[in-house]
Amino acid sequence: MIHCIIVDDEPLAAALLEKHISRIDHLKLAGKAENAMDAYQLLQTRPVDLMFLDIQMPHLTGIEFLKSLNQKPPTIFTTAYRDFAIEGFELEAVDYLLKPITFERFFKSVERVLRNRKDTTEDFIIFKTEGMNRKVLMEEIVYFESQGNDIKMILVSGESIVSKRTLTDMDSVLSGKGFVRIHRSFMINSSFVTGFNHHEVLLGSYQIPVGRSYKSEFEAFITVISKGSIHQ
Known part of the structure; x- marks a missing residue:
């Protein structure tokens, strides 16, 4: 089971991600946050195996937030802008999804995470x-x-x-x-x-x-x- 969180200040975008997550048996939604500070609290209070992270958020962007973390969970960026793709991959993001995110594209990204987890050892x-x-x-x-x-x-x-x-x-x-x-x-x-x-x-x-x-x-x-x- 992969415990994931959604970090997005757009309710409709977050709702779509939540719907996609509910369709995959190996994913479990562990929490949602609308900004970086709430996301930080989530990361401190329970294990997070995967983070769906929006880039354009108030106060602190998704890229700035990920850079600030000492322990970075596997992250899939979700955004309406192509401009940040290179910087996102420099942070070793799992993937970079452009909104609106189709289920087919979402599943392809999650499948990559599942494949990587099979190759890792126990925590x-x-x-x-x-x-x-x-x-x-x-x-x-x-x-x-x-x-x-x-x-x-x-x-x-x-x-x-x-x-x-x-x-x-x-x-x-x-x-x-x-x-x-x-x-x-x-x-x-x-x-x-x-x-x-x-x-x-x-x-x-x-x-x-x-x-x-x-x-x-x-x-x-x-x-x-x-x-x-x-x-x-």
């Missing part, structure tokens, strides 16, 4: 623990907890793994991959969120507190959930 991290290098799939990690100079990660299986890493280290590695730092001692995988308020987040049976100094990150996280981006 995982290597942790050194008890003298052994352990491969852990990121989709299996429910949350991280700081324990002095170590971190403990809780997996979806219920297993816990302790490693000589720090949350700051994990924050830099996992930025833009759906993990959110909500406390000095905790980082969560937003895919497992089942409930929240302004003081804690529920990850199934796990209750994780929200730290005061992480209120801004948490507010951005809540904003995206409120828009239906996580539980669509």
